[in-house]
Amino acid sequence: MLIQTRNDGFIHPVSSEITLQAAYQDRRAMIKLMAAGAAGAALASWAGRQALAQAARPGKLAALPGAKSAVSGTMTMEKVTEYKDASTYNNFYEFGTDKADPAKNAHTLKTTPWTVEVSGLVKKPAKYQLEDLLKLSAQEERIYRLRCVEGWSMVIPWVGYSMSKLIEKVEPLGNAKYVEFITQADPKTMPFVGSRVLDWPYVEALRLDEAMHPLTLLSFGMYGEVLPNQNGAPVRLVVPWKYGFKSGKSIVAIRFTDKEPKTAWNKAAANEYGFYSNVNPEVDHPRWSQASERRIGEDGLFAKKRKTLMFNGYEAQVGQLYAGMDLKKNF
Ligand code: MTE
Numbered sequence: 001m002l003i004q005t006r007n008d009g010f011i012h013p014v015s016s017e018i019t020l021q022a023a024y025q026d027r028r029a030m031i032k033l034m035a036a037g038a039a040g041a042a043l044a045s046w047a048g049r050q051a052l053a054q055a056a057r058p059g060k061l062a063a064l065p066g067a068k069s070a071v072s073g074t075m076t077m078e079k080v081t082e083y084k085d086a087s088t089y090n091n092f093y094e095f096g097t098d099k100a101d102p103a104k105n106a107h108t109l110k111t112t113p114w115t116v117e118v119s120g121l122v123k124k125p126a127k128y129q130l131e132d133l134l135k136l137s138a139q140e141e142r143i144y145r146l147r148c149v150e151g152w153s154m155v156i157p158w159v160g161y162s163m164s165k166l167i168e169k170v171e172p173l174g175n176a177k178y179v180e181f182i183t184q185a186d187p188k189t190m191p192f193v194g195s196r197v198l199d200w201p202y203v204e205a206l207r208l209d210e211a212m213h214p215l216t217l218l219s220f221g222m223y224g225e226v227l228p229n230q231n232g233a234p235v236r237l238v239v240p241w242k243y244g245f246k247s248g249k250s251i252v253a254i255r256f257t258d259k260e261p262k263t264a265w266n267k268a269a270a271n272e273y274g275f276y277s278n279v280n281p282e283v284d285h286p287r288w289s290q291a292s293e294r295r296i297g298e299d300g301l302f303a304k305k306r307k308t309l310m311f312n313g314y315e316a317q318v319g320q321l322y323a324g325m326d327l328k329k330n331f
Pocket residue numbers: 086089090091092093094146147148149183184202230231232243244245246247248249250
């Protein structure tokens with residue numbers, strides 16, 4: 001992959017370049033430029049942009065560009081993790097428990113046709129075909145840190161839109177307090193479903209106000225392309241201020257409830273994985289500290305660990321959701 005280095009230390013091309021890819025792939029845009037009388041310049045610019053476009057996405061899967069997000073906290077200053085790391089070092093227990101297993105095994109996941117059923121305490125329950133879900137709102141690119149409970153993190157340019165767009169569409173009833181995300185559990189295509197590690201399907205949940213927060217992303221892609229299977233194709237959640245396990249992959253159903261749902265990791269070990277699971281360096285996991293993290297791609301014997309930030313660095317955006325709560329008790 002061609003890596004472009006910028007002055008700000010940002011090595012993956014920024015979203016505006018990925019967006020331009022879409023514009024310049026559009027031949028009509030090209031013709032318009034030429035008609036404006038700047039044919040030579042347009043051609044040079046187009047060729048330049050094509051080169052950038054190639055650097056902008058890995059070119060492994062279908063393009064899914066997103067316009068740069070205006071949502072506060074979709075930061076761009078940190079070095080983006082390389083695609084090869086983000087797509088080969090994964091947790092997706094349906095395909096095995098080793099970090100390399102999902103990339104090796106997830107090719108069996110069947111992502112078409114794909115339906116997401118929205119039900120429970122809503123005025124407008126509905127079954128969405130993936131194609132309709134993709135079009136429900138404009139795709140945005142957002143560069144988020146994702147920190148795993150195991151002590152590693154990545155910085156990934158995700159593509160999707162705020163979960164709130166879908167929630168508004170289905171109109172939750174007044175008594176809806178929680179949103180449950182149920183993921184695919186098909187033993188025919190997911191070799192580890194049926195293993196005793198977890199109680200399948202993998203289920204995660206958020207409080208309704210957390211799910212409504214603009215940072216909560218319903219994601220269909222990363223690095224300007226559709227999600228690779230191992231990263232949760234064709235649709236997953238990304239909740240950047242919570243430990244990675246709250247971000248369920250390959251979602252097939254979304255349910256609105258009035259009671260706190262039982263989630264997969266909480267059922268497996270309630271003393272280790274609380275419902276909230278906000279990134280909190282002051283609350284240790286019972287078996288290890290959460291004060292620091294290893295950034296994937298910065299490995300090596302002498303690589304320094306980074307200090308883990310409260311709410312994974314999104315405190316300004318989400319801190320008020322937990323005002324007055326004891327975050328040691330509600331871990
Ligand atoms: N979703 C499902 N369905 N199954 C899983 O095992 N693992 C979670 C989360 N979503 C998981 C899941 C965990 S522990 C993490 S850290 C993130 O996915 C990892 O996402 P990534 O592999 O795309 O980085």
